[in-house]
Amino acid sequence: MIPALRQEKILELLSxxxxxxxxxxxxxxxxxxxxxxxxxxxxxxxxxIHLLHGGxxxxxxxxxxxxxxxxxxxxxxEKEIIARKAATYVEDxxxxxxxxxxTTYWMIPHLAGKQITVITNGIAHINQLVSLEIPCVMIGGxxxxxxxxxxxxxxxxxxxxxxxNKCFLGASGFSIQSGITNHDINERAIKILxxxxxxxxxxxxxxxxYGVVTMIKVANLEDYPVLTDRIPSALAGYQNFILxx
Numbered sequence: 180m181i182p183a184l185r186q187e188k189i190l191e192l193l194s195x196x197x198x199x200x201x202x203x204x205x206x207x208x209x210x211x212x213x214x215x216x217x218x219x220x221x222x223x224x225x226x227x228i229h230l231l232h233g234g235x236x237x238x239x240x241x242x243x244x245x246x247x248x249x250x251x252x253x254x255x256x257e258k259e260i261i262a263r264k265a266a267t268y269v270e271d272x273x274x275x276x277x278x279x280x281x282t283t284y285w286m287i288p289h290l291a292g293k294q295i296t297v298i299t300n301g302i303a304h305i306n307q308l309v310s311l312e313i314p315c316v317m318i319g320g321x322x323x324x325x326x327x328x329x330x331x332x333x334x335x336x337x338x339x340x341x342x343x344n345k346c347f348l349g350a351s352g353f354s355i356q357s358g359i360t361n362h363d364i365n366e367r368a369i370k371i372l373x374x375x376x377x378x379x380x381x382x383x384x385x386x387x388x389y390g391v392v393t394m395i396k397v398a399n400l401e402d403y404p405v406l407t408d409r410i411p412s413a414l415a416g417y418q419n420f421i422l423x424x
Contacts (some may be wrong), residue, residue, distance in 0.1 A: 185210065186218050187214050190227060190390035191413035193238050193356075193380055201234040227390050238392050250281035257408040258386040259380060262286040264423035265347055265406055268358045269293055273344040276373045277304055278366075279328035287348040289381040297360060298341055300369060316341075323363070325382020330365040338372040346377035350384055352391025355413060358400045359384075367395050374403070381406055389414075 180188075183253050187210055192207060205215050219236060222228040259284055266289030266406055269275055273293075277283040279301030287304065290297065291311045299305055300318040308315040318341075320334030331374035346369050350359045359382060361367050374380045382398070400414075406421045413422055 180208070180210075180302065182218060182221070185214075186222055187389075187411055189218060189222060189236075189353075190238075191411055193236065193354075193390060197331075198235050198237045198383075201236065203335045203422050204236065226403060231402065238356065238390055246327075251284065254282070254355070254383065254385045254387050255285075257387075258383075259285045260408050261406050261423045263277070263289055263384050264421070265361065265381060268292055268345060268379075268381065269284060269295060270344075271295065274298065274342070276341070276343045276346040276377065277301065278346070278370060278373065279304060279326045280383065282385065283347045284350050286347060286383075287313070300334055300338075302327045326363075326366070328366075330363070330369065335368050338369055339377070341376060343377040345379045346373040347381050347383055348373060348397075349410070350382055350388065350397055352388045353382075353384055353392040353400060353405070354390050354392055355400060357392045359398045359402075359405075360391075361395055361397050362393045364395050364422040367397050370397050374398070379403075383407075394401070 201215060219230060223230055258281060262285035266286050269290060271294040274296045277297055277299045282306055287307045290313055296316040297308055298314055305315060305317045318329060318334055318337050320329035321331035323330045351361045352360045380403045382403055382405045384407055386407060389411050399418055401419055404419050404421055406423050408423050410420050410422050
């Protein structure tokens with residue numbers, strides 16, 4: 180079994196078990212302790228697992244939020260594949276919402292030429308929309324520097340007055356155990372309003388976010404369509420996952 184597949188299976192097991200022992204993982208995968216250690220160290224270096232004293236392994240309870248400039252180029256190829264697919268769901272006449280995620284940012288070039296209106300609270304997003312002459316509306320509020328976006332009560336009160344044909348949202352992580360999660364309670368409030376006020380919502384998340392658990396739950400894993408570049412085998416039964424190629 181190739182390392183990438185073994186590591187995916189480790190994350191699958193942890194998605195349904197809060198903590199796993201190294202002994203149980205060796206038996207589950209049929210591998211030696213040295214092979215397992217290499218896999219676990221790689222997953223830990225990527226922030227996908229946390230190694231416990233005494234030989235236990237669990238998913239991280241929280242991760243550090245990266246700034247938007249770092250996110251833009253992290254797994255960029257996979258994000259662009261998802262973004263290109265997501266843009267095919269946008270039709271002339273649509274009013275859509277893009278949240279300030281890096282994957283929704285890469286949708287914007289694929290929206291050029293469509294007869295649509297884009298609403299966003301992402302500052303980088305609005306700059307790109309304007310540069311491509313895509314009709315757009317900026318929702319203001321308090322500036323969150325990490326994501327280069329507007330959040331807070333002003334943003335939320337304005338969001339309540341808008342309705343969308345579709346919304347496209349990112350998230351910090353997803354797992355069977357915890358669902359779709361995000362770092363920031365203020366961003367969660369905006370996502371919930373977008374989900375509520377959209378006829379058809381979509382989540383856009385690349386495979387690296389599988390098994391990542393952050394501070395606050397946004398939605399159950401099966402609630403909305405999820406566009407991703409790779410569907411883990413543990414999620415094969417989830418009909419709402421859409422593979423982007």
